[in-house]
Amino acid sequence: MSQAANPKPSLLASLMAFPATIWDSIFRNPVPSNDLERSATTFTNFFLHIHPVKVHKNSLRPAYTLGLGLISFWLFLILIVSGILLMFYYVPSTTQAYDRMLDLRGTVAFGNILRNMHRWSAHAMVAVVFMHLCRVFLTGAYKKPREFNWVVGVILFLLTLFMSFTGYLLPWDQLAFWAITVGTAIAGYVPVMGKSIQFLLMGGTSVGQEALLRFYVLHVAVLPAVLMLMVGIHFWRIRKDGGLSRPADADATPDMVMVDPSKAVLEPRKTYGIQGLVRGPLTKVGQIPDNTVYSWPNLFIAELFTFVITLSVILVVSLLFGAPLEEPVNVMHPPNPAKAPWYFLGLQEMVSYSAFWGGVGVPTLFVLGLILTPYMDRSPGGVGKWFSRDRLLANTLFLTFVIANVIFVIIGTFFRGPNWAFVAPW
Amino acid sequence: MTVNLKRTSRAGSDAEPISRRKLLGWITGVGLVGSAGLSAISNFVFIKPRATYGAPQRFSIGKPDGFPPGTRVTLENRRICVIREGDRLAAVSTTCTHLGCIVGLSDTGFACPCHGSRFDTDGKVTGGPAPRALPWYKLSLAPNGELEVDKDTEVQPGVYLSL
Numbered sequence: 001m002s003q004a005a006n007p008k009p010s011l012l013a014s015l016m017a018f019p020a021t022i023w024d025s026i027f028r029n030p031v032p033s034n035d036l037e038r039s040a041t042t043f044t045n046f047f048l049h050i051h052p053v054k055v056h057k058n059s060l061r062p063a064y065t066l067g068l069g070l071i072s073f074w075l076f077l078i079l080i081v082s083g084i085l086l087m088f089y090y091v092p093s094t095t096q097a098y099d100r101m102l103d104l105r106g107t108v109a110f111g112n113i114l115r116n117m118h119r120w121s122a123h124a125m126v127a128v129v130f131m132h133l134c135r136v137f138l139t140g141a142y143k144k145p146r147e148f149n150w151v152v153g154v155i156l157f158l159l160t161l162f163m164s165f166t167g168y169l170l171p172w173d174q175l176a177f178w179a180i181t182v183g184t185a186i187a188g189y190v191p192v193m194g195k196s197i198q199f200l201l202m203g204g205t206s207v208g209q210e211a212l213l214r215f216y217v218l219h220v221a222v223l224p225a226v227l228m229l230m231v232g233i234h235f236w237r238i239r240k241d242g243g244l245s246r247p248a249d250a251d252a253t254p255d256m257v258m259v260d261p262s263k264a265v266l267e268p269r270k271t272y273g274i275q276g277l278v279r280g281p282l283t284k285v286g287q288i289p290d291n292t293v294y295s296w297p298n299l300f301i302a303e304l305f306t307f308v309i310t311l312s313v314i315l316v317v318s319l320l321f322g323a324p325l326e327e328p329v330n331v332m333h334p335p336n337p338a339k340a341p342w343y344f345l346g347l348q349e350m351v352s353y354s355a356f357w358g359g360v361g362v363p364t365l366f367v368l369g370l371i372l373t374p375y376m377d378r379s380p381g382g383v384g385k386w387f388s389r390d391r392l393l394a395n396t397l398f399l400t401f402v403i404a405n406v407i408f409v410i411i412g413t414f415f416r417g418p419n420w421a422f423v424a425p426w
Numbered sequence: 427m428t429v430n431l432k433r434t435s436r437a438g439s440d441a442e443p444i445s446r447r448k449l450l451g452w453i454t455g456v457g458l459v460g461s462a463g464l465s466a467i468s469n470f471v472f473i474k475p476r477a478t479y480g481a482p483q484r485f486s487i488g489k490p491d492g493f494p495p496g497t498r499v500t501l502e503n504r505r506i507c508v509i510r511e512g513d514r515l516a517a518v519s520t521t522c523t524h525l526g527c528i529v530g531l532s533d534t535g536f537a538c539p540c541h542g543s544r545f546d547t548d549g550k551v552t553g554g555p556a557p558r559a560l561p562w563y564k565l566s567l568a569p570n571g572e573l574e575v576d577k578d579t580e581v582q583p584g585v586y587l588s589l
Contacts, residue, residue: 178527178540181525181526181527182525182526182527182540182541184526185524185525185526186525199474200470200473200474203473203475203478204475204478204479204480205478205480206480206481208479208480209479210475210478210479214473331503332502332503332505332528333502333528334527334528334539334540335539336530336539337539337540338527338539338540348541351525351555352541352542352554352555353555354555355524355525355555355557358555359525418539419532419538419539419542419544420538420539420540420541420542420554421542
């Protein structure tokens with residue numbers, strides 16, 4: 001270029017160099033047109049460098065991952081964007097919050113669809129994060145060296161539930177008020193610290209203005225910050241733990257046999273690397289089956305595809321179905337029956353037998369069991385395969401818990417009527 | 427003081443004197459961790475409110491004439507049920523002892539809409555997950571002739587105020 005020759009380019013020359021000079025300063029690489037350039041871009045771009053340059057074919061099999069982790073992340077992204085937009089109109093005040101819901105529904109441009117998107121994405125995220133947890137368990141993907149990332153994942157699942165729990169006080173409708181009254185009362189059953197936790201959560205002795213403000217701060221600042229940090233750690237650990245789990249035979253290498261160096265016939269005046277003493281293929285490069293493909297385009301296309309599908313489904317659902325909004329809070333009359341959202345109905349069903357065991361004891365044992373799973377089940381077999389024979393016992397135990405909870409959810413949703421009495425849904 | 431040029435071993439056997447560097451390191455570490463712990467505790471002290479804005483716990487519910495004999499009426503904003511049998515009066519809590527929902531009057535006493543706890547007319551648990559009976563509150567006749575409820579003081583179930 002002429003610029004390189006001229007140590008002091010004229011103003012005109014600088015103007016003529018626009019916008020290429022700006023592009024270069026931001027991206028360093030030209031728009032890539034071959035695998036090498038695409039690799040360089042993947043490596044140097046801030047948003048892309050979270051990916052490896054090459055990714056194992058097994059990680060791209062839709063039937064293996066079902067894309068559930070990615071979908072969870074895309075839902076989280078939709079929730080962040082729609083949530084920030086909703087914050088422009090929301091006031092965490094007991095006298096204004098409900099009116100603001102009506103404003104969103106009635107007067108704010110796109111207010112209704114944004115609220116619908118936020119609500120349905122939240123429901124979907126709880127479901128998809130849980131399905132992702134099931135996928136990882138059923139394929140044995142939590143095993144060494146991914147034990148810690150499994151723990152991070154369990155924490156992310158709990159954070160997701162807590163996000164949704166703090167979120168549904170905010171509309172200040174009947175469901176909100178009574179669900180939080182019940183939820184904080186469950187916290188009160190925690191041994192020793194229960195009453196303190198309950199008092200700290202509500203900022204008082206009953207659910208009121210202080211509780212609304214506290215839940216708002218938790219929902220829009222504290223929990224998202226923690227969640228983002230944990231998501232960052234979760235993604236970083238995927239890379240550091242060697243990518244997604246895969247079956248042991250996915251990385252087969254041909255046999256190589258060392259020969260005794262003293263018996264090797266060496267040519268004089270020639271230096272040999274260690275590879276020179278290996279019989280058979282002299283070097284691994286190009287000799288072993290390469291099971292990896294370039295992230296660009298293979299992985300990126302898959303990510304874009306799941307994002308488009310996720311966003312489309314949420315958009316269509318939000319256009320068709322309005323987010324529920326019940327009557328404004330009436331602190332004197334709980335709705336009858338007072339039901340939590342579906343994903344907490346299993347808990348509510350258990351709580352209706354015993355507040356301590358249903359609300360604190362069993363959930364704590366379940367979470368502890370999940371967290372300790374990779375440290376108790378240390379056999380290396382069955383990784384990277386759905387429903388592996390080697391993991392019959394672990395999978396059966398896990399599915400028993402999952403199905404039990406699903407049954408509780410179904411009972412709570414369809415078979416409970418006024419005063420939480422059994423009713424037939426038909 | 428002489429400077430010890432020999433590197434102290436990492437394991438630090440018992441006989442070996444603690445080097446100045448190690449001691450200063452420990453003091454700094456304890457100081458930093460201690461300050462972090464204190465900051466964390468002060469955060470919790472900060473978010474624990476000293477004053478709350480709840481409803482008053484002692485309040486008047488009007489003259490006894492407002493509750494004719496045979497009355498069983500809930501005062502919803504006070505979360506109590508006033509019972510009058512003849513000349514005896516009582517105030518029973520309507521906050522469910524299970525998880526804090528408000529129980530409603532039913533044919534057999536009280537019933538909770540949230541998790542199905544049931545109580546008899548005296549507030550004793552007859553079914554569902556509630557761990558305790560509904561508490562009875564102290565009811566007294568103020569000098570001005572009005573009934574006063576004190577929700578901070580519980581009385582034994584069955585203890586009525588006789589007019």
